[in-house]
Every structure is written in C-alpha cells, then in structure tokens.
Amino acid sequence: MSRLKLCLEDHQIYIYIVFIFIGIFCGLFFEHTQQIFEPSISVLIAILMFGMFAQVPFLSLRNKLLNFRYIFALVLSNFLLIPVLVFLLVTVFNITSTPLLIGIYLVLLTPCIDYVIVFTKLGHGNAEYMLISTPILFVLQVILLPIYFFIFLNQDFSQYIDIKPFLETFILLIVSPLLIAIILQYLSRKSNKMMKVLTLSEWIPVPFMAFVLMSVIGSQITKILSDLHVVSSVVPIYICFMILAPFIGNFSGKMFNLPVDLKRTLAFSSSTRNALVVLPLALSLPSQWSTIVTTVIVTQTLVELMSELVYIKLIPKFIIS
Numbered sequence: 001m002s003r004l005k006l007c008l009e010d011h012q013i014y015i016y017i018v019f020i021f022i023g024i025f026c027g028l029f030f031e032h033t034q035q036i037f038e039p040s041i042s043v044l045i046a047i048l049m050f051g052m053f054a055q056v057p058f059l060s061l062r063n064k065l066l067n068f069r070y071i072f073a074l075v076l077s078n079f080l081l082i083p084v085l086v087f088l089l090v091t092v093f094n095i096t097s098t099p100l101l102i103g104i105y106l107v108l109l110t111p112c113i114d115y116v117i118v119f120t121k122l123g124h125g126n127a128e129y130m131l132i133s134t135p136i137l138f139v140l141q142v143i144l145l146p147i148y149f150f151i152f153l154n155q156d157f158s159q160y161i162d163i164k165p166f167l168e169t170f171i172l173l174i175v176s177p178l179l180i181a182i183i184l185q186y187l188s189r190k191s192n193k194m195m196k197v198l199t200l201s202e203w204i205p206v207p208f209m210a211f212v213l214m215s216v217i218g219s220q221i222t223k224i225l226s227d228l229h230v231v232s233s234v235v236p237i238y239i240c241f242m243i244l245a246p247f248i249g250n251f252s253g254k255m256f257n258l259p260v261d262l263k264r265t266l267a268f269s270s271s272t273r274n275a276l277v278v279l280p281l282a283l284s285l286p287s288q289w290s291t292i293v294t295t296v297i298v299t300q301t302l303v304e305l306m307s308e309l310v311y312i313k314l315i316p317k318f319i320i321s
Helices: 002-010 012-029 033-053 068-092 098-108 116-122 127-153 163-188 192-203 205-226 228-255 260-271 275-283 287-318
Strands: none
Touching (some): 002 192, 012 205, 033 116, 068 260, 098 228, 098 287, 116 127
C-alpha cells in the first residue's frame, strides 16, 4: 500500500491535470454540473484539510508558535508588498471599470487561509507554519480590506464587507477539520484502531485535491465562457501576479533571514488568494456589480489553480537557499 501511495504522490501533477480536464468536460457538456459540483466544494476542501492536518504533529507544535521573524515577513509580504504590486498592476494595465477593480482588489488583497496549506505541503514548504499563519491572515484581511478599498478606490465599501462568510469558512474549513485531526492524533496514542484511522488519512490529500480541482473548474467554467470580454481584461493581470508574487514572498523571507522551507511557505502564501471565501461577498454586492465581480473572482481561481500545479514543481527547485 505504501508503494501505491508513493506512486500517487509522485504522479500527483498528472492526476490533477486529468481531473481538471474531467471538470472542464463535465462543465461544458452536462447541464447540471454547476448545481452538483458547487455545493460540494466546501465539503471536499474540509475533508482535504482534515487529511492534511492529520499529518501535522500538532501535539509537538508549541516550540514553533513564537517565530516573530516569520510573522513579520508574512505580514510584510501579504499586507504591504502584495497590495503595492496589485495597485501597480491595475495601473499598468489601465483598469478603470469599478466592477473590475472591486473584483481584482477583493480577490488579490485577501491571502488564502485554506488550501494554501495543502499546496505548501506539496511544494516542500512548512505546512505547520502555514497553519499557524491562518488566524493572523484571517484577522488582518478582515480589518484591512475596507481600508484598502478606501485607499485604492477612494470609496467606503465597509457596508459590503460582511464578516459572516469569512467566519463561516474559517470554522468549516479550518477549525472543524483541525479539531478532528487533533482529537484523532490524541486518541491514536492510546488506541490501535485510531492509529489505523490516522494512517489511512495519509491517503486523503492527493485524491481529494483532485476532486476539489474538478469541482471548482467544472462548476465555474460556463461562467468564464459566458463573460470572455471580462476574462480577457483580467487574465493578463493574474498571470503577472502569479509570476511575481512568489518572488515577493521569497524576498520577504530573505529580509528576515528565514530558512529555506519558510521562504517557500511565504512564496505560497503571497501567491495564493482567498477566492473561495470572497466569492460570497461578490454575490452580495449590488446587482450592477455582482455578475462582473463574480466572473473576475472565478477567473482568478482558475488561473491560480493552474499556477499552483506549476508552483509545487518549480518553487522547491528555485528556492533552495
């Protein structure tokens, strides 16, 4: 079984690509794909997160909670340097439409708090530190997002920034799987049955990451194709962002003289955005904005997921010192 598991991990990129194409095929040729796939995304991510959390030795994490250099680098990259990059990209590409700007800022100014942990692990970063980062990222983005909107758009969007989706997602995708994983690890110390369950959980990450990719892409591909004029205006920004953001994370790690695995962690954190969390915010916007903003966010999700498959191969090769 271990050999089969190793084979899955070694060929995970190809597995993900196959499932991406399955998602595209289902989304394009089966009428009810969105209704079937979309409600399952959060559940699949929650299971995926449990599978990842179960592999993290939480009962021995206390020594890693107070690395202030890492926290400063995390805040610097995600909440100072990345916003500057986003503003420069918007300026260079001359984006002036308010709905486009809202969508771009919503998705690119909010660092990911869920499946970034998975990609960090796959890319030989430090999944434990990425996990520790999630409450910090969560709190700061909720506080700073209205401020960014006021600075960049000179408008008060606080009435549209609803904390409820953030809290619901944080509890469903982070807190619940985390608690289950910790309880399982604790019980496995005293029970062989629980130890077997913990061992079986090692099989979860690769297949469920494939299911997540298939579900996200399958449920959203028709939205992308129906608004190609919107997609064409934002994809160049997203591609530039995905190219430059890892360098910002790595640069922040170098500034604080962090070890290689934490530089990789910062590269993933700086690059991976919170699209699945801010999507409900887009849907709650006024009708004249909602459709376009939703398309802008969904487009970023698809560009990001494809980029992550490249990251987990390239980041370990290029961030080596």
